[in-house]
Amino acid sequence: MPVYKIPESVLVVIHTPELDVLLIERAQNPGFWQSVTGSKDSLDEPLIETAMREVWEETGIKVAADHLRDWQLSNVYDIYATWRHRYAPGVLKNTEHVFSLQVPRGTEVVLAPREHRDFMWLPWREAADRCFSPSNAEAILQLPQRVAPSLSGGANQTETTS
Template structure:
């Protein structure tokens, strides 16, 4: 089994009026989140972000509107998921991106990863996500977008 890299992306997908796309995990009921995923091989982080958006939502992320926030977070990997990483790995570095779409779209969910989706105002999205770093990124959307 190939281990996951402890380097990941978080991609907050939103509309111009700050509706945020949230996905509910299959393996963690009521755990809402933005698109996330680990880097594969030596791919550039923007390529990881584009790949994960496509895999998890079916949305093709135009590089012109995918924004790299040049921000990263370190967090402890939940114990339930540590078996996916090499022995002894307990911390992950997450790189934050956002993707603005012209309007809310119907995503094509990856059935092995997510069971439901919802578009909600950014304030509600920040309250619904289970990850503190995801919540903080969503709270930063208005400022980052000049709203």
């Protein structure tokens, strides 16, 4: 019996205090730059654990749960046709939960070569422009308000888009 991906994932925007954002390039899709993403391994896997695991697997950065910031933001989007075969027949949408992780400038990145071929740190606006995923780009554009909510007066809120 085939093992299908669970259509619930995390997006983790990794950034420095200066708001330089880490982007990684997909190995199978050169030119597709993104933040850390990944699906839950099991239906009962807590999202924070999914985020911690994906950061470790994709970047080699070991992170504790209390260092991740859960934005309480979910995006629902159509799964790209190219990747639908990874999901059960008829599954067309994914729910993505957004997190961020602040790391010191100079943090070592060790890519998983089967998943990613390159990485770069870019100022947040440039990083948003480089992302192939609209929800990833939008999350990066929200970064200044999300990491300093006391300055912007913003509070965490849940949003769902399609």
